[in-house]
Amino acid sequence: MRLVSALMLASLVISAPAFAEMHEVKMLNRNASGPMVYEPDFLQIAPGDTVKFIKTTSGHNAATVEGMVPEGHEGFLGKINEEIEVKLDEKGFYGIKCSPHYGMGMVMVIRVGDSDLPAAFPAADVPERAKKRFVEILERNGYGK
Numbered sequence: 826m827r828l829v830s831a832l833m834l835a836s837l838v839i840s841a842p843a844f845a846e847m848h849e850v851k852m853l854n855r856n857a858s859g860p861m862v863y864e865p866d867f868l869q870i871a872p873g874d875t876v877k878f879i880k881t882t883s884g885h886n887a888a889t890v891e892g893m894v895p896e897g898h899e900g901f902l903g904k905i906n907e908e909i910e911v912k913l914d915e916k917g918f919y920g921i922k923c924s925p926h927y928g929m930g931m932v933m934v935i936r937v938g939d940s941d942l943p944a945a946f947p948a949a950d951v952p953e954r955a956k957k958r959f960v961e962i963l964e965r966n967g968y969g970k
């Protein structure tokens with residue numbers, strides 16, 4: 826009996842889902858929340874998952890914000906209108922910006938794994954409107970003060 830349940834448990838562990846998921850983020854001129862936005866503007870994903878940035882309207886890109894990636898991560902930089910796919914293996918918080926609309930607050934947050942919000946993340950030196958949106962995104966998702 827004990828052996829049977831041990832075997833059952835082993836098979837459960839082996840067949841546990843290990844599929845990396847693909848998440849899509851639209852780059853938009855506007856949605857209900859305002860102008861120049863990513864949709865969604867917050868993603869919770871698992872390490873090893875991929876995020877694809879979709880050119881829904883023209884003139885946007887996706888790039889990591891300096892100081893807003895897990896330590897040691899080199900970041901990424903998409904070209905304007907480029908639909909990049911980024912695989913994120915390292916746990917942590919990633920701040921993403923659209924280069925031409927950064928000053929207008931076109932940013933988003935990706936949380937990989939079960940990491941705590943690093944103190945340096947909300948304290949990063951970013952333009953005022955980007956900061957405002959980062960704070961709003963974080964608070965809406967339970968990472969406020």
Ligand SMILES: [Cu+2]
Binds near residue numbers: 861885886923925931
């Ligand atoms: Cu943009």
